[in-house]
Amino acid sequence: MRPxxxxxxxxxxxxxxxxxxxxxxxxxxxxxxxxxxxxxxxRLAILGPNGAGxxxxxxxxxxxxxxxxxxxxxxxxxxxxLPSRHRPRLxxxxxxxxxxxxxxxxxxDNLYLAVVGRHGRQRALLPRSGDHSWRDRAAxxxxxxxxxxxxxxxxxxxxHGQKRQLxxxxxxxxxxxxxxxxxxxxxxxxxxxxxxxxLLDELAADSTLLLxxxxxxxxxxxxxxxxxxxxxxxxxxxxxEEIQANALVHEIYLGSEALT
Amino acid sequence: xxxRRLLTPANAALAVLVVLLLALPAINSGFFVTFVLxxxxxxxxxxxxxxxxxxxxxxxxxxxxxxxxxxxxxxxNAALESGARGLNLGWPPWVAVLFALxxxxxxxxxxxxxxxxxxxxxxxxxxxxxxxxxxxFFAQVVTVSGPGGVTSIVAPEPFTDRVNLYYxxxxxxALAYLAFRAIGxxxxxxxxxxxxxxxxxxxxxxxxVPLHRTLAFTLGGFVAGxxxxxxxxxxxxxxxxxxxxxxxxxxxxxxxIGGISYFEGAWLGALVYVLLDTYxxxxxxxxxxxxxxxxxxxxIGLMVLLIMVLSPEGLVGILERVRRGRGGASPSEHSIExxxxxxxxxxxxxxxxx
Ligand SMILES: Nc1ncnc2c1ncn2[C@@H]1O[C@H](COP(=O)(O)OP(=O)(O)OP(=O)(O)O)[C@@H](O)[C@H]1O
Ligand SMILES: [Mg+2]
Numbered sequence: 001m002r003p004x005x006x007x008x009x010x011x012x013x014x015x016x017x018x019x020x021x022x023x024x025x026x027x028x029x030x031x032x033x034x035x036x037x038x039x040x041x042x043r044l045a046i047l048g049p050n051g052a053g054x055x056x057x058x059x060x061x062x063x064x065x066x067x068x069x070x071x072x073x074x075x076x077x078x079x080x081x082l083p084s085r086h087r088p089r090l091x092x093x094x095x096x097x098x099x100x101x102x103x104x105x106x107x108x109d110n111l112y113l114a115v116v117g118r119h120g121r122q123r124a125l126l127p128r129s130g131d132h133s134w135r136d137r138a139a140x141x142x143x144x145x146x147x148x149x150x151x152x153x154x155x156x157x158x159x160h161g162q163k164r165q166l167x168x169x170x171x172x173x174x175x176x177x178x179x180x181x182x183x184x185x186x187x188x189x190x191x192x193x194x195x196x197x198x199l200l201d202e203l204a205a206d207s208t209l210l211l212x213x214x215x216x217x218x219x220x221x222x223x224x225x226x227x228x229x230x231x232x233x234x235x236x237x238x239x240x241e242e243i244q245a246n247a248l249v250h251e252i253y254l255g256s257e258a259l260t
Numbered sequence: 261x262x263x264r265r266l267l268t269p270a271n272a273a274l275a276v277l278v279v280l281l282l283a284l285p286a287i288n289s290g291f292f293v294t295f296v297l298x299x300x301x302x303x304x305x306x307x308x309x310x311x312x313x314x315x316x317x318x319x320x321x322x323x324x325x326x327x328x329x330x331x332x333x334x335x336x337n338a339a340l341e342s343g344a345r346g347l348n349l350g351w352p353p354w355v356a357v358l359f360a361l362x363x364x365x366x367x368x369x370x371x372x373x374x375x376x377x378x379x380x381x382x383x384x385x386x387x388x389x390x391x392x393x394x395x396x397f398f399a400q401v402v403t404v405s406g407p408g409g410v411t412s413i414v415a416p417e418p419f420t421d422r423v424n425l426y427y428x429x430x431x432x433x434a435l436a437y438l439a440f441r442a443i444g445x446x447x448x449x450x451x452x453x454x455x456x457x458x459x460x461x462x463x464x465x466x467x468x469v470p471l472h473r474t475l476a477f478t479l480g481g482f483v484a485g486x487x488x489x490x491x492x493x494x495x496x497x498x499x500x501x502x503x504x505x506x507x508x509x510x511x512x513x514x515x516x517i518g519g520i521s522y523f524e525g526a527w528l529g530a531l532v533y534v535l536l537d538t539y540x541x542x543x544x545x546x547x548x549x550x551x552x553x554x555x556x557x558x559x560i561g562l563m564v565l566l567i568m569v570l571s572p573e574g575l576v577g578i579l580e581r582v583r584r585g586r587g588g589a590s591p592s593e594h595s596i597e598x599x600x601x602x603x604x605x606x607x608x609x610x611x612x613x614x
Pocket of ligand 1: 029048
């Protein structure tokens, strides 16, 4: 199901539905009533200045935060109060802005845990033949984020960029239907960014991608629809071309920066 | 697992050590074996549960001696037919064993569930509170103990024999060591280490973090309970003072001087502690420098300080460094494959919680 590039709308069923979502931290409104529908197969980029509420929006979708008000519906299921640990089984996978892998474990074990988290047998004390295929999947994911030769390296011994790569690997290894990437390109070199763009282009056509990205090259190349946030609200939404032409967006977000 | 994978140098060394320990009574079955070594093995078996919970779960527990104590008290109450104190249920000894372990495990599960949402210093304090409550309970509830404790406890056959009890301590220690090491590679053990490193990430990957903590705590309580049974058989009695704060801290110190991230450190630390505790007063002229027996804690304290200054990873950490320093002509994998992408790894990206 390809998004309709002229309007930014898609033909798929909605997989993420946010209704008047409010998140308040004390007196601060990190999200001040956000409505957002994301259709299956959609490639959506979320832009916005620092503190706009982008990560908070992800936290609400992934279940790390319960919204103060409003509702979160994933694949037609009301998940507003569903703890984050039940969401991988709904097909939600995410990365964190600051890499949050397990420093004391090897790269392969990090990826393997992500698979176990989605598919169960989390408390198993005995190995089972099926575990091998999970290990194979972990190895394949390591390969696609260029960490294959680091499978046995402890994460604590990885470089910053490699930790970012692993972060993406841990999200894609579960083959999520809804993939949330929080600034995946930050900390990557130019060459790595290009490889990342290629990787995201190869995602299954029916998987849905929500991408927070400051790097316009990556955002405009990958996304078919762009949502711009500011001060906890969605202020603009449209195709990359529409957003580039939007004066308000230039004013609040891009300032003097020119869109390329 | 293939035979080839089992035949690592570490496993071979362990096998040799166990055989030597099992053969030892044939040469000498006196005080050193049945007093010093048995006691060290029992302390080690309790301390290794602290090492497991700390190194794999990030949970520093001060309740492990309590679980050993609960098992001991329960066994004494259930097995004795008549005695000055306790319930004197008079059950067959092996039924009493099962009962003691069941109660200990159940209590560990409940207390673990209660503590499973806390971490760090709060977890430590909570387990300290468990220890204090446990102590107070046994000191004040005279139906099960009272301040004098339960005495004249007899081990089930064949462990009335001191050498057999020593064998049991060797075998159970080896089993616990192997089991804890193996658990680290299972789904459960890997997940537990994930919980240690980043519980929030583990939740969002789909894991039930409190349940993992609870089950690990339960396992630690069970193993400490097994050690508690050996302990009560070895001493023939148990009183609340034996699970008070002083001994609780000693078990923690044992785990720390051995090396809090090495399972073998638990037994090494226990051996060092028991040797110091037993033989300090026979060092010639020791009392001349003012070290009367009631000041041995000072010696132990200084030892702990010395070891911690030399190596935060404890005695095993020191041994590791010596081994690597001598035989380490071939550098480890990591030192070759230094990260190449960024010259200075950014520490803030590690995701580890404070
Ligand atoms: N746990 C929290 N407690 C208190 N305030 C928070 C918390 N998380 C976020 N905030 C605040 O909410 C606002 C939105 O934060 P959020 O992280 O969602 O912004 P963002 O758009 O992701 O910004 P950035 O581009 O810097 O990542 C910010 O003002 C932030 O300081
Ligand atoms: Mg953010």
